[in-house]
Amino acid sequence: MSESTPSFAAGLEGVIACKTRLSHVDGEAGKLVFNGHNAITLAENNTIEEVWFLLREGRLPTAEEHSAFRARVETLGQLSPQEVRLVARLKGGEPLSAFRTAISAIAKNRNFKPWLNRDLKEVDNEVLALCSAAPAVVEVLRTGRKPIRKLRNAGYAERYLWGVTGKKPSADNLHAVETYLILTMDHGLNASTFASRVTASTGADVGAAITSGVGTLSGPLHGGAPGPVLDMFDAVGSVDNARPWADAQLAAGRRLMGFGHRIYRTDDPRSLCLKRVAEKQNGPRIELAKAVESQILAALADRQKARATTLNKPVRTLRVNVEFWTAVVLEHVGIPRELFSSTFCTSRIIGWGEHVREQIADNKLYRPLSQYTGSMPE
Ligand SMILES: CC(C)(COP(=O)(O)OP(=O)(O)OC[C@H]1O[C@@H](n2cnc3c(N)ncnc32)[C@H](O)[C@@H]1OP(=O)(O)O)[C@@H](O)C(=O)NCCC(=O)NCCS
Known part of the structure; x- marks a missing residue:
């Protein structure tokens, strides 16, 4: 390899692939920041719409801006009767395959076009409308019917x-879910966010970019763990x-x-926050969960x-990750375990949307290099 050849990093570990003002994960200190604010404090004290506004605008909204944005998300989040029929047909099977397909189908139905050379205000509305629809999409996929009528002014978390x-x-269950949805809304350049940005960087339509995010999140190494965490509790059975x-x-x-993380080398602050929520809920799982954790x-x-002794080198200390306590909290509020990953998507879709907007605002096509390991022709 010549000196000018860039070095290879498996899984892009340690590689900085983009700049973002949206969130920062400090894995050494166990800190998570959303646009200048401590994400844990936001999750404990704010609504999802306030934090969403913060990601979009770089500051928290005033009371009037908050209610206007909340109303906008509620209106945009409705599916047309035709879209309800389209999504209802996808009911059944693996929930994230259905969610991925539904998001893609809605984008197609709305005739989304590649964003390149288009009015970016229009593209921006497409992003906000598609992300706002997530609660309705998950509901229709579950019931096969149009969303039930809810109180006017119910927020994103409550509608979900x-x-x-x-x-x-x-109120307690709503607060628990809203805390979770805020905590997991964005998390640096995780695999699904990266996938969304890569797709957006090609100029593709924003529906394709968000669909890439869902597909990437569906793997158990990323977003598919909280359901299996409950399966683990069932398998363990007793303390x-x-x-x-x-x-x-x-x-x-x-x-x-529910254990291990690519970035955190200390406790994941989201996990500590959700553990506090679970302790407050004090449900029937709590004692078993604490024992299983320790x-x-x-x-x-x-x-x-x-392994450190055998390999004669330091190895990673593994900690509990966000999915462990997510499982306990979401089960307690009555969300079926097969919908845990859809719940994660309903949160992270907001982060994907904002990353897609950020990518579009200052785009550079992602095109890394590969290291050829085959033979050369004679
Ligand atoms: C999240 C995860 C993919 C991060 O992985 P990573 O940073 O790429 O670390 P690696 O996969 O290289 O793992 C490093 C070592 O720790 C071990 N390890 C990591 N997480 C582990 C876990 N949950 N259980 C058992 N061993 C684990 C690996 O086996 C590996 O050992 P090896 O070198 O002998 O193969 C990994 O910790 C994992 O698979 N966790 C379980 C799934 C999960 O909870 N996902 C939700 C993430 S929020």
């Missing part, structure tokens, strides 16, 4: 929870079984869902210590 549970949520179960899984070379962390620490 109402739609997937079929009843008006209690006493947590450690033997974890040791057996690790001995079989399996990954334990026993599995101990099992992972022993395994990592043994």
